[in-house]
Amino acid sequence: MAVIGRMNSLQIVKHTDFGLYLDGGAEGEILLPKRYIPTDIETEVDDWLNVFIYLDSDDKLIATTEKPKVQVGEFASLKVVDINRVGLFLNWGLPKDLLLPHSEEKRPLQVGDYCVVHVFLDKRSKRITATARLDRYLDRAPATYTVGQEVDLLVADATDMGFKAIINGKHWGLIHKNELFKFVRSGMQEKGFIKELRADGKISLSLQPVGQEAASSLSEQILAALREKGGSLPLSDKSSPEAITALFRTSKGNFKKAIGGLYKQGLIVIHDDRIELATK
Template sequence: MVEIGKFNKLKVVKHVDFGVYLDGGELGEILMPIRYVPDGCKDNDVVEVFVYRDSEDRVIATTEQPYAVIDDFAFLKAVSVNNIGAFLDWGLMKDLFVPFREQEKTMEEGESYVVKIYLDTKSDRIAASSRLTRFLDKTPADYKEGQSVDLLICGLTDLGYKAVINDSHMGIIYKNEVFQKIDIGWNVKGFIKKIREDGKIDLSLQEAGHERIGGAAEIILSKIKEAGGFIPATDKSAPDVIYKLFGVSKKVYKKACGALYKKRLILINEKGLKLTDKP
């Protein structure tokens, strides 16, 4: 069965002056315009193509690669806006339509947005929506605290960054716990920090502190050695300064320094961290 909005492997039925026709099963023969036909393509060859409807509602095949397909979340740029909606660049000649009713906020030309690509069942056309929550899994999340997950940063609130988790749930990374550069549309690795009683999910960009102390301690020790035996970092240093120096959160930094101090590998004073004479 041919799936509109996805890649399909279809057999070449016949050649014509303006392209080739592919066996589309229940959809009949599907045209692949000549500009998309691979060199050396022959009848009965099987080709992998993306299938969609063109502006005249015809089912068309292309060997072009869209940036995303149906059911994907993607970060796409609005290339035009008119009185019926917005159009996004998604890598194909025909832009991707976002109806006004599917815009979380009114889209502006030149701006980029995180959207969900879907098939409009009424028109059988591919469309996109920035109203992400209605496409997310409504069942309670069964993630484990500390579990590694894939995140798509999709919004910014007063509390922090909203992120889509594994294409299925929404979570938040609190602003005061972000120690690296991230932005809307970025795909990053993250961790489940906590699932609250109301079902909302707190996220972290770093592993839980107790899992990272060993590696963090090694990093801090190595950085002090590289700096000649002393680094002016203290408990009063700002979290972003700590992250810039060592690539860890301030909480992890303090625990790692405590571990190094107990092993008598460093001295800690009001000016910073200093190596001991211990080999």
């Protein structure tokens, strides 16, 4: 059975001059227009093809071998390309733009803006639809993450505390301002790490590894940089976050922990304006 709004593996049932018909199960035969027929593989009756199913401009089911930027059940940042009385239209990589109804807007948008949306199937119309009201699609499953776990993040909204981000397409998390050691904006996809699982169910995130593994890695980077620069670096625990980030791509807090650990081991000396390799 064909699933609307998702990639499907469907069987060819017949050839025509204008395309192939595929077995859509309960949805009936679905046309794959000639322009989308692969030219690098055989396409005989009973062969299987991977296709995306959606409604064309006449609201008829149609197949394409092109893969959109987002499928039903997923989140993505998409560009607004048109607006009319019905809603906003988003570029999702297919000829027919994706509708974001005005009722599903979260904030006013203009043509050219990007918006993080969730894509769902309107059960009554069978239309693939976008919504910017994300809360209803997140945090519905129990969080089973562990501190330090690497996750996929889609950065969403800026807040007074930092940036909200979608974790693995399932949960909300927050990247606090003190973790923002590099430029971040809504719509960016990043690798991140679980920093804290709070008692209230909220999840704190980091854009860099956390825990002992992260500290060891950063310490090794600092020692290597010191050896490369002749034993001295113009950074210390009083340096600006920007100067530290420029050299080590890490937060000031993590840098201070790393050099503090190296100092305790007797490997470096910390001055107000620099750090140096310790002399034996």
